[in-house]
Amino acid sequence: MRIESIETIPYAIDYARPLRFASGEVLVADHVLVRVTTSDGVVGIADAPPRPYTYGETQASIVATIRDRFAPAIVGLDVSDRDRIRSIMRRTVHNDVAKGAIDIAVWDAYAKTLGVGVSSLLGGWSDRVPVAHMLGFCTPDEGVAEAEELRERHGIAAFKVKVGRQPIEQDLALVEALRERLPADTVLYVDANRGWSANQAIAALPRLEGAGVISFEEPCDAAEAMGRRRLAQHSRIPIVGDESVPTPGDAARELQSGGCHSVSIKTARGGFTNATQVLGLADGLGVDVFMGNQIDTQLGTAATLAFAASHEATAARPAELSNYLDMADDLIAEPLEIVEGRMRVPSGPGVGVVIDEEKLDRYRVDR
Known part of the structure; x- marks a missing residue:
């Protein structure tokens, strides 16, 4: 071999x-x-x-x-x-x-x-995972319409809302509109992709908390070490590391220095082996993990799905698996399916797609 x-x-x-x-x-x-x-x-x-x-x-x-x-x-x-x-x-x-x-x-x-299947080799915890979808920069009406469409067509009820624009008011208005106009069981979390300063993120916390946001991903640059630490200390919303935690060493630094409370795992960023090590670190430290998305194709999504379904910690919450729906086409022969807000691991060997x-x-x- x-x-x-x-x-x-x-x-x-x-x-x-x-x-x-x-x-x-x-x-x-x-x-x-x-x-x-x-x-x-x-x-x-x-x-x-x-x-x-x-x-x-x-x-x-x-x-x-x-x-x-x-x-x-x-x-x-x-x-x-x-x-x-x-x-x-x-x-x-x-x-x-x-x-x-x-x-x-x-x-x-x-x-x-x-x-x-790879999922069986990695751990084999489950055969399906709940799905979250990322909503990009948009107006409140556009965001609500997209979320409603995805819920109607696929049963998706968890959404990561991209924030980080200037001024911050337009993003806060979007999050609040989603909370007010979507069903009460809708899960919302936000990701600033380092777009705000630590002070702006701190200023946004009361309204994000009021909108029931469950986590706040990469609010500001990791280089703002003191600001990030101050933000994490003040926030009742868990701060999630993403771009700042690609490897186990990076994750250990951010978690132990107080820069974040939990981490996003992306299989496209380091593979299954790296993801397993980051997950092991998170398990050992008792912090939550989220399965992230590199705006993946269905092939990339199949890899994320395989890992997410493999472990109890990663299968426990919605994984970002659906943004391939925004692509005009894809490379795999048999499309992945989202049914009632969940995606099933393909049954074939390996990651299960051709x-x-x-x-x-x-x-x-x-x-």
Whole structure:
């Protein structure tokens, strides 16, 4: 079960409904499909979503890093040598999305070799997970209409509201409109993507609390260390680390320094192995975790779903699994489904999804 090749295929698919937020906007899924092929002919797959405004990676940098740096050192290893593979990639700093894609593809290939689902290998806690959807910058009327549509069509009743605009009043008005006009059981939480200062976030707390917001993600930059600590001390709403906690070491720093109360886990940012380590740290410290979204395609969503369903802590609350609904198309052959606000883990081996080769040929950009 040696790894014989690692392939990177850049592609681009438009978003029918772009997502806009404090650190950037996503108009096109200009991602990279990563394929790991073993000596037995098994192919593991993963999606790498570049987010240059957050992590500095681009489609071109992901292709180059995997092709020129990681693949030469990993090809020839056994597909079960996940710790060795992770050790090799750790020698290169940053590049978390490139690392995550290789890790997920290797896990996918290993699970397929065994004929089981990745979710079972990781823990197998559940076969389905409640779904949360991200609402980008919009007016109160637009936000309410989108949330109502998703609830009617898919049963989704949990929403992450992107905030972080200036002045803060427009975001607070959006959150309050959602609370007032949506059913009482609607779950709301917010994510500023580092768009506010610590003082602005502190000023927003009373109204966010009044709107019943359950968590406040990345309100300000982690570089505002003292301000973040002061915010976390004053907030009765749990402060969630996201961009500031991509690795176990980062998560330990933020949690132990008092910069946040809980963490967002993203499989696209470091893979299943990194996510497992962050989750273990959170479990040991007794803090909550949330399953985040890199504005993923259905392939990326399938990986998030596999991990979320694997563990009691991650399956306990809504995971961000639905923003692929805003894409004009996708690469996988059998679409994922959201039924009554929940998504079931696909039954196939690995992450459980298969690439539609005709669509891949249509959308690839390296011809």
